[in-house]
Amino acid sequence: MPSSSSSSAPTPAAPSKMYADDVSVVVVLLDANPFFWSSAASPLPFSSFLSHVLPFLNSVLLMNQMNQLVVIATGRNYCDYIYDSSAPTNRKTGNGKMTALSCDLVAKLEEFVVKDEKLGKGESNGAVMSSLLSGSLSMALCFIQRIFRSGTFHPHPRILCLHGSPDGPEQYVAIMNAIFSAQRSMVPIDSCYIGALNSAFLQQASYITGGVYLKPQLMDGLLQYLTTVFATDLHSRAFLQLPKSVGVDFRASCFCHKKTIDMGYICSVCISIFCKHHKKCLTCGSVFGQAQSDAASETNKRKTIRT
Ligand SMILES: [Zn+2]
Ligand SMILES: [Zn+2]
Structure with a gap:
């Protein structure tokens, strides 16, 4: 080899194939809605939920030293990044040991819940309120876009929703947009839903993006469900028997x-959905239904008169 080759362009940070193959980037959306967890609808206390989730998050990091984990807390009024394993403070310490995930994450989570509860003061009226899933999905997709643009070689990211709050029909449009955006970027949305009834939003999200939707039956075995279904990388998933969707609730919310x-x-024209007949589309202003057919029959009448 000529000596000049050593001074060529910088080599990529990581070897290509291996890096993109069995390495995971998991963006976890953790439902931290204080109104849900304090309500009768939650099947287990938030602390027990965390005692299952934290070992799972640690196991994702232990599966491969290049795995990256990002946790976004989904609240009632806002969402926030609460953990990123690639952040300089969470990287390996000098002696090669990983810093403890749980202390940092739990402290951040506590701050988050207090702030969220403060923001929603006076709102609680007994009913269980939905979490801001559309917000955390958008934040996850923004984060993933940053990974996509970071260079040629990157692992295939996925989103995991650990959710319990009921769907908020008012977020329908925003959530569907996020789902289609994930589908376009080929980012699977996995969901583990622990609420009382199934979540139509998450069922659709997982179905459309090719992710896995799971509603665990036994809360005592939550950690086992999480590790067997959601811990493996996307490449290994092809060799596993994962839960198949038994049915998806495709119901939509009206825009009005x-x-x-x-x-x-x-x-x-614009595929907006309405629960009752309108003369004009409230979104794009197209005239439809009776009004348009009247206009059409008017022109038809004119035509027939002329002929
Ligand atoms: Zn309506
Ligand atoms: Zn329209």
Whole structure:
């Protein structure tokens, strides 16, 4: 080899194939809605939930030393990044040991919950309120876009929603947009839903993006569910028997009242959904239904008169 080759362009940071193959970047959306966890709808206390989730998060990091883990807390009023394993403070210490994930994460989570509760003061009226899932999904996708743009070689990221709060139909449009954006970027959205009823949003998210939707039956075995279903990288997933979706609730929310509906009217121009008939589309202003057919029959009448 000529000596000049040694002074060529800088080599990529990591070898290509291996780095992109069995390495995981997992963005975990952790439901920290204080109103849900303090309500009767939550099947277990938040502290028990964390006692299952923290060992799982640690196991993801232990599977491969290049794995990256980001945790976003989803609250009632806001969302925030609460942990990133690639942050300089969370990297390996000088003696090669990993710094403890739990202390840092739990402290940040505590701050988050206090702030979220403060922001939502006076709002609680007994009913269980939904979490800001659309916000945390958008934050996760922004983070993933940054990874995509960071260079040619990067692991394949995925999103994992650990969720319990009920769906908020008012977030329908924002959540569907996030789901389609994830589908376009080929980012699977996995969901582990522990609420009382199934979550139509998460069922659709996992179905559309090719992720796994799981509703654990036994809360005592939550850690086992998490590690067997969600800990493996996307490459190894092809060799596993993962839970198949038994049915997806495809119901939509109307754009006019943000209510979940079984049947409705759809604008053929912009695909907005309405629960009742409108003369004009509230989104794009297209005239439809009776009004348009009246206009059409008017022109038809004119035509027939002319002929
Ligand atoms: Zn409506
Ligand atoms: Zn329209």
